[in-house]
Amino acid sequence: MKTVINSIATHLPSKVVTNDDLSDTLDTSHEWIFTRTGIERRHLVSDGEFASDLGIIAAKKAIEQADFDPAKLEAIIVSTTTADRHFPSCGARIQGEIGATKAFAFDVGAACAGFIYSLAIADSLIKGSNLNNILLVCCETLSRFVDWTDRSTCVLFGDGAGALLLQSSEDDHQGLIATKLYTDGSKEKHDSILAHSGPQNGHRGYTTMKGRSVFKYAIEYMDQSVSEILTENNMTFDDIDWIIPHQANRRILESLCKMKNFPTEKMIITTNEHANTSSASIPLAMGYGIENGKIKRGHTILLTALGAGLVWGSAILRY
Numbered sequence: 001m002k003t004v005i006n007s008i009a010t011h012l013p014s015k016v017v018t019n020d021d022l023s024d025t026l027d028t029s030h031e032w033i034f035t036r037t038g039i040e041r042r043h044l045v046s047d048g049e050f051a052s053d054l055g056i057i058a059a060k061k062a063i064e065q066a067d068f069d070p071a072k073l074e075a076i077i078v079s080t081t082t083a084d085r086h087f088p089s090c091g092a093r094i095q096g097e098i099g100a101t102k103a104f105a106f107d108v109g110a111a112c113a114g115f116i117y118s119l120a121i122a123d124s125l126i127k128g129s130n131l132n133n134i135l136l137v138c139c140e141t142l143s144r145f146v147d148w149t150d151r152s153t154c155v156l157f158g159d160g161a162g163a164l165l166l167q168s169s170e171d172d173h174q175g176l177i178a179t180k181l182y183t184d185g186s187k188e189k190h191d192s193i194l195a196h197s198g199p200q201n202g203h204r205g206y207t208t209m210k211g212r213s214v215f216k217y218a219i220e221y222m223d224q225s226v227s228e229i230l231t232e233n234n235m236t237f238d239d240i241d242w243i244i245p246h247q248a249n250r251r252i253l254e255s256l257c258k259m260k261n262f263p264t265e266k267m268i269i270t271t272n273e274h275a276n277t278s279s280a281s282i283p284l285a286m287g288y289g290i291e292n293g294k295i296k297r298g299h300t301i302l303l304t305a306l307g308a309g310l311v312w313g314s315a316i317l318r319y
């Protein structure tokens with residue numbers, strides 16, 4: 001039994017903010033942001049627009065694309081660390097809005113690695129609990145969780161959502177091949193690398209980050225996890241058509257390609273358009289790759305991500 005992707009859809013909020021726009025209110029510049037991160041613009045939510053709103057639109061598009069009856073969904077897994085509220089979950093709201101009357105729904109909080117964690121959970125539900133139809137939604141609004149006067153963090157993030165209809169299949173030629181997940185909370189305990197403060201004095205709180213530490217760990221741990229998952233599955237980079245990494249920073253991604261001697265042309269990079277949309281970044285990049293005719297059915301794709309925790313992981317799938 002395999003977990004296959006029937007459909008994938010994405011949604012970005014309509015408001016686009018360029019680096020030049022940011023330099024109107026912050027002591028920054030397009031040149032600084034672009035040379036260090038590869039980011040040119042980001043989509044941001046407007047007042048009253050929340051993570052689940054983005055997720056609902058992406059979810060409806062994925063269902064429509066597959067011409068699927070949402071009442072047949074058995075589970076909805078929502079990856080988000082920027083939920084509208086602490087409770088109810090984004091999962092519950094999305095379930096109630098899309099007519100998924102028979103699905104149970106819940107949120108997964110694994111920061112920027114949330115898509116890979118959610119994929120592993122969906123695969124376990126399909127293989128271990130005999131579910132056949134699962135909707136995986138990643139929806140993030142990091143812009144609501146950063147300090148817009150802190151130029152060292154706010155310029156890095158964007159908002160967006162992606163949704164995938166995952167189904168069970170007996171076709172051995174497509175579907176999820178493997179996932180591998182890791183967590184090391186001790187790094188955060190000793191070094192406060194990347195965290196959200198939590199609510200403070202009635203305010204939602206802010207994201208703090210040691211950029212150089214994140215940079216170092218992202219390269220080291222993504223390198224480790226892609227090597228391990230390939231070895232464990234008797235594969236090499238020659239078997240991979242595309243790498244889709246978490247889109248934190250173009251320089252991190254190019255360094256990974258260089259270390260692995262993997263051509264950057266075979267990596268899907270959307271940091272320029274989307275900035276860092278946390279767990280939504282891989283589905284957004286995958287959607288972009290498919291829409292632009294790069295990724296085709298039958299292609300083998302390696303996914304990798306690292307996020308606050310530290311949490312990280314990789315997956316291999318045949319689209």
Ligand code: ACO
Pocket residue numbers: 027028029032033036037112151152153155156194209210211212214215218248249276278306307308
């Ligand atoms: N515009 C202009 N100057 C800035 C800005 C900005 N937006 N932000 C910081 N600076 C200044 C700093 O104040 C500092 O000035 P100083 O030397 O006078 O003190 C100078 O630029 C250098 O700051 P550094 O933080 O040392 O800059 P660095 O070259 O390390 O680049 C960056 C910072 C881009 C954040 C880099 O460390 C990085 O990319 N790290 C990875 C972080 C990342 O990708 N995070 C995403 C979230 S985590 C995740 O998704 C896994």
